Amino acid sequence: MTTYLHSRPRARKAHVCDVCSRTIEPGETYTRGVGLDGGAGAWTYRYCAHCAVLITYLSVWFNEDEYVARELVENWEPRTGAGRAVKAAAENRWRTGDGALTPVPVILTEDTETTWRPTGIVLPEHVAA
Ligand SMILES: [Zn+2]
Numbered sequence: 172m173t174t175y176l177h178s179r180p181r182a183r184k185a186h187v188c189d190v191c192s193r194t195i196e197p198g199e200t201y202t203r204g205v206g207l208d209g210g211a212g213a214w215t216y217r218y219c220a221h222c223a224v225l226i227t228y229l230s231v232w233f234n235e236d237e238y239v240a241r242e243l244v245e246n247w248e249p250r251t252g253a254g255r256a257v258k259a260a261a262e263n264r265w266r267t268g269d270g271a272l273t274p275v276p277v278i279l280t281e282d283t284e285t286t287w288r289p290t291g292i293v294l295p296e297h298v299a300a
Pocket residue numbers: 188189190191192193218219220221222223
């Protein structure tokens with residue numbers, strides 16, 4: 172059985188995101204995961220803040236316990252314009268044309284009081300539009 176431990180440290184040195192391959196700069200908060208495989212081994216993975224939100228969103232529809240986060244993103248076929256904008260941003264390592272980081276995507280839900288049921292994911296700049 173595999174156990175996963177997650178933490179959200181602030182980077183003290185540069186890391187590489189295991190999903191989008193962008194550099195996580197010192198000072199950025201990222202998700203650090205450790206997988207423990209019943210004594211057989213341990214491994215570490217890191218997601219940038221942007222990819223952590225996207226993986227949370229995509230994994231809701233994924234029934235397997237084990238998945239490769241990078242493949243979840245690669246195989247994702249968004250059905251909305253906002254979703255396609257998020258995927259395009261991820262493929263561009265969350266950088267705009269002039270090299271600036273895009274905002275961290277936001278998961279939309281129908282009702283925050285009930286079940287965790289996302290209805291979409293958007294880049295914040297698209298929320299008001
Ligand atoms: Zn990333």
